[in-house]
Amino acid sequence: MAKIPHRLYLTEDQMPKQWYNLRADMKELPDPMLNPATLQPAKEEDLYPVFCKALAHQELDDKTRYVDIPDEVQEMYKVYRPSPLIRAYNLEKALGTPAKIYYKFEGNNTSGSHKLNSAIAQAYYAKEEGLTSLTTETGAGQWGTALAEACAYFHLPLTVYMVKVSYEQKPFRKAIIHTFGADVIPSPSNTTEAGRKILAADPNNSGSLGTAISEAVEKAVTTDGCRYVLGSVLNQVLLHQSIIGLESKIAMEMLDEYPDIVIGCAGGGSNLGGLIAPFMQDKLTGKADPRFIAVEPASCPSLTRGKYAYDFCDTGKITPMAKMYTLGCEFKPSPNHAGGLRYHGMSPILSKLYHDGCMETVAVEQTKVFEAATMFAKIETILPAPESAHAIRVAVDEALKCKETGEAKTILFGLTGTGYFDMTAYTAYNEGKMTDYIPTDADLQVGFDKLPKLPGIQE
């Protein structure tokens, strides 16, 4: 009999009642967000047209270390949390590694991902402020689903602009969003000026995340009581996602364990930022010194090959500018299957930590990721989201290194979600039709050339 259980769930009483704001413990803060009109650091009021007030405050608050989770949000968290911390005994055995492998599984809700943790918080604050509707965009669909779940709970009408090609390829994503009562509009659409312009020039345009964002933002600023919400990258989203790391840390303490290595996939950085938060706090305050590894797809390598520069968070260039590792907001990732990791930039908090040498990064190729995903599914029984499988890949690689050196390291990785809507990708892999795409330096240069030129700040 193993001493440590396969799955550890906290009780409701043990669940964190506050989120943790990593910025409060950073020795140097990320460079401030800039208002693109004035090139001055953005003030809270500058953000009000886009975000509700409480969230604008959280976005810029780099001092408050712990933020109370509102009671209503805690109640909703309890419907699907705590998420289990799982000891991957089968995986360890299959690899023949002395390493101890743990993962935190965030796929136990209908959105199939961690995104619900922030969707609930953002919908709650919008409702509190008396807003009457929300808009957002969705590419792969997890964020649109998560926000539809949250808006259903708080009785907030929601319009989701879904990239037209995904809308057509993932009819069940659309069906779930409808079931939760939200509107889904394929983008480009004729419901906005931005959409109409694109359709006039090209009636068969299949859409992009950038266009969907432009449509959602236009809808928000032209509709009374409506705001636009984003599911990753932002500081507020990392704050909400700290629930992942806080729960993990409590559970590991109960097991008398502490990770030597913490691994997560990184798209915009929200799950990774949330998972590592309390462990990074230990590193920043000198209490422990674990390694942190951000895993990104080789096809969209913002940390490993991007530039640390001011850039827009959206392709539509409407949002404030953030200093982050970026491939340029006009970078077009190749159509590959790492859906939720295809973002041009990286959370400013994670970017700064990486820049300061507190975190490592690895870029992995898609076929290697699916090899790890299918191996994991067969022995651990969870069909991972392709995004999550990036973390599995590197956890496996680190465990295999332990096998060589004989070190019994403790590895913790984030399993962000399930892959039931990604069966086209799994089918391509199973049929040997999956390819790896790595952009050339010339491909990346096209994106870098379009980075904003800011006199006196960046040329």
Ligand SMILES: *Cc1c(COP(=O)(O)O)cnc(C)c1O
């Ligand atoms: C969106 C998503 C990601 C990537 O987003 P981050 O903000 O980098 O966490 C990873 N995994 C799943 C399952 C997702 O839905």
